[in-house]
Amino acid sequence: xxxxxxxxxxxxxxxxxxxxxxxxxxxxxxxxxxxxxxxxxxxxxxxxxxxxxxxxxxxxxxxxxxxxxxxxxxxxxxxxxxxxxxxxxxxxxxxxxxxxxxxxxxxxxxxxxxxxxxxxxxxxxxxxxxxxxxxxxxxxxxxxxxxxxxxxxxxxxxxxxxxxxxxxxxxxxxxxxxxxxxxxxxxxxxxxxxxxxxxxxxxxxxxxxxxxxxxxxxxxxxxxxxxxxxxxxxxxxxxxxxxxxxxxxxxxxxxxxxxxxxxxxxxxxxxxxxxxxxxxxxxxxxxxxxxxxxxxxxxxxxxxxxxxxxxxxxxxxxxxxxxxxxxxxxxxxxxxxxxxxxxxxxxxxxxxxxxxxxxxxxxxxxx
Numbered sequence: 375x376x377x378x379x380x381x382x383x384x385x386x387x388x389x390x391x392x393x394x395x396x397x398x399x400x401x402x403x404x405x406x407x408x409x410x411x412x413x414x415x416x417x418x419x420x421x422x423x424x425x426x427x428x429x430x431x432x433x434x435x436x437x438x439x440x441x442x443x444x445x446x447x448x449x450x451x452x453x454x455x456x457x458x459x460x461x462x463x464x465x466x467x468x469x470x471x472x473x474x475x476x477x478x479x480x481x482x483x484x485x486x487x488x489x490x491x492x493x494x495x496x497x498x499x500x501x502x503x504x505x506x507x508x509x510x511x512x513x514x515x516x517x518x519x520x521x522x523x524x525x526x527x528x529x530x531x532x533x534x535x536x537x538x539x540x541x542x543x544x545x546x547x548x549x550x551x552x553x554x555x556x557x558x559x560x561x562x563x564x565x566x567x568x569x570x571x572x573x574x575x576x577x578x579x580x581x582x583x584x585x586x587x588x589x590x591x592x593x594x595x596x597x598x599x600x601x602x603x604x605x606x607x608x609x610x611x612x613x614x615x616x617x618x619x620x621x622x623x624x625x626x627x628x629x630x631x632x633x634x635x636x637x638x639x640x641x642x643x644x645x646x647x648x649x650x651x652x653x654x655x656x657x658x659x660x661x662x663x664x665x666x667x668x669x670x671x672x673x674x675x676x677x678x679x680x681x682x683x684x685x686x687x688x689x690x691x692x693x694x695x696x697x698x699x700x701x702x703x704x705x706x707x708x709x710x711x712x713x714x715x716x717x718x719x720x721x722x723x724x725x726x727x728x729x730x731x732x733x734x735x736x737x738x739x740x741x
Contacts, residue, residue, distance in 0.1 A: 384413065399494055404577070404606075411456035418458035424449055427469040430518045431499050438495070444568065444578065447526035468515060533569060536562075540569050547705065548574065549615030552592045563588070574618040577605040592616055612702040619704055625674045626707050632670040634735070640672070640710060645741040647672055647710050652736045658684075659723060662732020671713045676706060681718040683725035692721065699724055710739060 376383035388405035392398060414420060429448050436445035453460045464472065476483065492498045507514050543554035543566075550570050555563045564584050571578055579587065586602055591609050594600040602609040607620040623642040632638050637646040649670070652660055676692035683695065690698075696706045701724075709722035720726045723739045 386412075397495070399496060407455070407576070414456035414458040416457040420455055420458060420460050422460065422462055423464055423472075424462045425464045425467050425469055425472055426515045426519060427500070427504070429465055429522060430504065430515045431496050433518045433522055434499055434503075435495060440581075443525040443528050444572075446522060447529055448522040450526065466519065532565060536566060536569060540566055544570075545615060547615075547617065547702065549612065549617045549702070552611070552614050552616060555588075555592070570616075571618060575604075575606050575620065579604060587616070610702070610704065613700055617702055617704075622704070622708065624707075627675070629671050629673040632672050632712055637740075638672055642708075644708060644710070645739060647712075648738045648740070649712075649735055650738070652733065653738070659720065659726055659737045660733050661720065661726055661730050661735050661737060663734040665730045665732060666714065666719070668714050670719060672710050673713060674707055674710060676709075676711060679711065679718050681721065681725070682728045684728045684731035686725075692718070695721075695724075712737065 386409045388402075388409055390398065390401040390405060392401065410420060432448040433446060436448060439445065449462060449465065451462050451465050475481075488494070489497060490501070492501055504514075511517070539554075540550075543551040545551070548570075550566070555566060558566070564581075567584055567587060568578060583602075583604065587609050591600040591602050591611050594611065598611075600609075600611050607618055610617050610619050625641045625644070628641050630638055632647060632649055635648070635650045637648045639646050649661070676696070679692045680689050681692060681695065682689040692711070693706075696709075701709065709724070711721050712719040714730075717729065718727050719730045720737050723737075726737070
């Protein structure tokens with residue numbers, strides 16, 4: 375069909391980890407959106423065809439799982455997706471209305487055979503439950519849509535009221551401070567944790583998992599190194615903060631040249647590094663052009679390297695410096711290191727080596 379209309383088309387195949395314990399439907403949904411997200415560029419808008427009947431099914435599935443207002447909000451009409459936006463323009467239109475329009479316009483479409491398989495929960499609702507409900511209550515879909523909207527509004531209000539408090543207890547690495555969480559009620563603490571995680575992952579924790587995060591990670595013994603693995607990452611503790619750690623590529627073998635005024639794109643979503651004219655964004659990360667007598671390289675492997683940060687006394691191994699700068703252990707091989715030959719010039723947004731410090735240019739790490 376795409377070829378007939380001369381529309382560019384990409385087919386992408388995904389693998390599902392059916393041993394993970396999640397339902398095949400949930401795994402397929404996550405894989406589908408991950409694949410779609412990989413094709414979304416800044417400013418792009420993805421239109422999908424979910425309709426009012428889909429919204430009702432989503433609401434009832436959330437109800438079956440025991441979801442709270444967040445889950446019962448179901449599908450949003452507009453949401454962020456990767457670097458762009460996701461719009462669902464047909465969310466207030468019924469399946470019957472769409473089919474009627476398609477027939478009157480003599481449109482052709484493909485039917486997925488799996489849509490008839492009632493072993494899947496959504497299809498069971500679609501073919502065996504909702505027809506009975508709609509026969510009894512013809513306006514059931516609209517009532518569900520109204521309840522979903524009210525739940526979404528409640529979530530938006532909670533986010534609006536708690537956002538300032540959430541931002542106040544985050545550090546520069548988006549770790550959330552345990553002591554601040556402990557001062558409020560359990561209800562408030564759980565909501566702040568949900569909001570914190572929602573900003574970093576699409577798979578939110580269950581009520582039981584929230585209790586695990588608090589008791590098994592936040593309140594673990596001071597000398598412990600707790601690590602709670604969830605569906606799309608893990609919760610870890612460092613010093614007095616909790617951190618969300620997404621699956622990470624090993625970037626320690628990666629290296630690339632760094633040149634003046636030309637941003638260097640870093641691997642695995644770590645942003646870009648630019649050495650350019652001084653902008654005043656970070657006075658600690660300024661360098662002397664005269665000291666840069668050879669070509670520069672960017673790398674991530676700190677093993678065996680030493681540096682003398684400007685403004686401090688003496689040279690130290692990077693391993694020791696990372697500890698002093700309180701960098702979480704899982705981040706220490708994900709901070710870009712600028713090298714000139716065998717010498718460390720600068721490290722991420724932490725420091726410039728004493729030998730290369732100046733006021734001519736500035737190193738900026740945009741994450």
